[in-house]
Structures are given as C-alpha cells and as structure tokens.
Amino acid sequence: MDRKDFLKKSMLTGALGLGAVSVLKATSNQKETSTYEKLMQQVGFNHIPNKEEKTMNTVLHKAETRGHANHGWLDSHHSFSFANYHNPERMHFGVLRVLNDDRVQAGQGFGTHPHDNMEIISIPLEGDLEHKDSMGNVAVIKEGDVQVMSAGTGIYHSEYNKNADKEVKFLQIWLFPNKKNVEPRYDQISIRDIEKENEFYQVLSPNSDDSGVWVHQNAWFHLGKFESGKETKYELKDKNNGVYAFILDGKVEISGQELNKRDGFGIWDVESIDFKANENVRVLLMEVPMNIS
Secondary structure, eight states: OOHHHHHHHHBOOSOOOTTSOOOSOOOTTSOOOOHHHHHHTTOOSSOSOOTTOOSOEEEEEOGGGSEEEEOSSEEEEESSOBTTBOOTTOSOBTTEEEEEEEEEOTTOEEEEEEEOSOEEEEEEEESEEEEEETTSOEEEEETTEEEEEEOTTOEEEEEEEOOSSSOEEEEEEEEOOSSSSOOOEEEEEEOTTTOOBSSEEEEEESOTTSSSEEOSSSOEEEEEEEOTTOEEEEEOSOTTEEEEEEEEESOEEETTEEEOTTOEEEEESOSEEEEEESSSEEEEEEEEESSOO
16 A cells, blocks of 8 residues: 555544643743754754764664653653753764653643654554644554654644553654755554565655655665574664664664663664664664764
C-alpha cells in the first residue's frame, strides 16, 4: 500500500476525544517562542565534530542515565536535554536534538501545542496514538507505522492515546531541518510491507521517492530486527554524517561497544559500523549530519 492510500485510509472524521489532556496548550494572545530558535540556542556544547580529529569518535548513553520525567499520565525518558531535564553534556547529536521514549496512559495525551522549523518523527512501539493538526489531518498511528511532520512556518498539533484500556509507547524524535520556513506537511506510512528479518531496512530518507517517509534533512533512519548471532555492516550514506543507534530490545555489539535495551550509542568520523547481535535484538539507526546548517 503506498503512502497516499495508507494516509487516506487512516484519516478519521470528527473532533478529538475529550480524554486528551490539554498540556502546553497555546492561546491566540500569547507570543510563542520559536521552537527552532529556542533549541538552537542550546546546541554546540557537544557532539559537533572536531575538524582536527582524524580518528573515530563515539558517545555512549546508557539507558539508566537518561533524563526522566513521570507526570502520571506521561512517563518519559530523554536521551537529550528536554523540558525540565537539562544536561549540557547531552544537548544533541549533530542535528538530532530530541529522542524521547514516551509512555502515555490510557485516554491521555498532549493537548494542542505549536512547533516551527523542526522535523518531527514519531515511531509507535505499542498501542495506538491519535494525531490532529492545524492542517486538518486526523489519523491514528500504531506499531508498524512511521509518522513525520515538517513544522516549517508553524503548526499546531495534538497527540493522545486512542485507547481507554491500555497505554501507548512511542519514540518522539526531532531533527533540525536543512531548510527553514518550508510549508508545513504531514505524512505517515505503514512499514510492515518493507520490514525485513536479519537486515536493516530504511524507514526515512531525504528523498520523497525513496523507501519510507522523507524529511528536510540529509538523514536516513533504518530499523532492524536480528536473531542472536547475526552479523552485518552498515555503510554510511554521507561521510559527513554520524550514526546514533538506539537499542529497542535485546543486546548487541556495535563497532566493539556492547549495548543493552534502551542504550544509545553515537559514532562519527567513520564510513561504516559493524553490528553483531548478542541475543535477539531490535535496533533503530539514525544517520544524521553532524554539522547544523
């Protein structure tokens, strides 16, 4: 099923349910701080390549060292500084600014709030997440889907748990774009048809004609599900990029570094990375530019 047919089938009619919690809700008489400018003020502390360095560079973020906020309705772990979690050693990895591992309780969610000039990707891991935005899109994304939103000149949206009897788990990922003030857009696809066993498959790229969703950035995302003992190699698409690996489940060794569930590992100044599954494992690879334009 192509993305247009999938999106069309996913569209819902009617308004948002009353169960959604209105957090970060904007009012028309408030002056909003630009998402892009606010986050750009915080970058540059780390994980920008040293042009004098000629060897491989890495950064390790163990799962238990992530930022954590439990609001009752939302339980969120932050790989990078976000909201009340501020760590100057964890501001970003190149253009990768936000990687939140979110769990939203039944019938709850993020009320209507604004964004601009940011590429926002959502990857559900369990359950159903309902989306509504100021462009008129209303859709449900679930495990096996990928959603992307280019905030561009500005957009309002909300996300909440579609179900009243179980939580939803999803990854919320923000990338700085390589083009500012583009026309906002929304897209989502099912990746079940392109899912493969024991190899990485692409779910995001800069090319609208390529596999997966596309973004305004020279970035490629791959998912992989591997059986214990399987080995492979990932070749970077761009020598100026780095790769941030996030372990969804299991244990793996990437270029000599042992990693467990929910660990994050960034590596740059390389042309490829070696991968070995030490047990059954699921991994998200995010190849992104290390320089923010």
